[in-house]
Amino acid sequence: MSPTPSPIPSPIATAQQALDAEPQSIDAPLSAAAAFLILVVKDDEASLATARDVVGSTDDLVKDVRIRANGGVFTCNVGISHRAWGPLTGKPAPRELAPFKEVRGAKHTAVATAGDLLYHIRADSTGVIVEFEKLLLEAFGDAATAIDDVAGFRYFDGRDLLEFVDGTANPDGLDLPEATIVGSEDPAYAGGSYVVIQKYLHDLSAWRAQSVETQQGIIGRNKFDNTELPDATEGQKSHKTLCTIEDADGEHDILRDNMPFAVPGRGEYGTYFIGYCRHLWVIDRMLERMFVGDPPPLHDRILDFSKAVAGVTFFAPARKFLSGLAD
Secondary structure, eight states: OOOOOOOOOOHHHHHHHHHHTOOOSTTOOOOSEEEEEEEEEOSSHHHHHHHHHHHHTHHHHHHHHHTTTTTOOEEEEEEEOHHHHHHHHOSOOOTTOOOOOOEEOSSOEEOOOOOSEEEEEEESOHHHHHHHHHHHHHHHGGGEEEEEEEEEEOBTTTBOTTSSBOOTTOOOTTHHHHHHSOOTTSGGGTTOEEEEEEEEEEOHHHHHTSOHHHHHHHHTBOTTTOOBOOOOSSSSOOHHHHTOEEETTEEEOOEEOOEEEEEGGGTEEEEEEEEEESOHHHHHHHHHHHHTOSSTTOOOGGGGTEEEEEEEEEEEOOHHHHHHTTO
């Protein structure tokens, strides 16, 4: 007897599955402006209910504001931390979701800080972002407290404030969802993405005291044309090399949407790192290589000029999961 053929999924079932796993705007293009809003939610049930409703209604608020943005770019991704996941969703955590792990090297530390919710907002202008945040925080009321709110901007030709092009190694095409979106390995959370944020403050005076040649050796790229320098075969490795994660399965990418930020009147200049990934261990290993060194204690020399002052891990679930929180 011939084997019974497997049933062919109906087009409707296939479409529904795609809708259930539709990601948030992880792959939105680089924008001229951005905001990174970190909130802590109160633990009482009334506050959690308010937060659940506001988070679940995010897409509606985005639409309300986007239609007023005259066709410009406007997106918002919401991430939920390990601490807040259970109380807000009532469901088991995604497979790899865990609190940000402090990484302590011989000289530098990747600190872990508080945060229950991340709002990563991207737009063509800061005005649209301000309007969205105003409405969002009014909706939260006293149920949540903003503990950090950083306004990022695009600096010339996509450079950071160390004056090197940032984000060159980002995946594109079909490599982008492969590197950033959870799939069948965790089917309950397919369409989601792990998100790690870090806030770095730069010592620009010390950095600018270095020769261009020294700066290029630290970063691993030519400053003028952004071309790669050869990888070190032994000893001290560049930032580029330490942030390249490879194993027997090949190279593992993440999506960086870092933005410079600054308050010149306070002498504050920095980079807000945000990395989206399908597998959280990729960023964990990257930070281990940067702060501890490979080999130890040869840490990433960019840390001698850039101090990590915040670090939180989140999970940005698929759109349908997020909207379902308001039901």
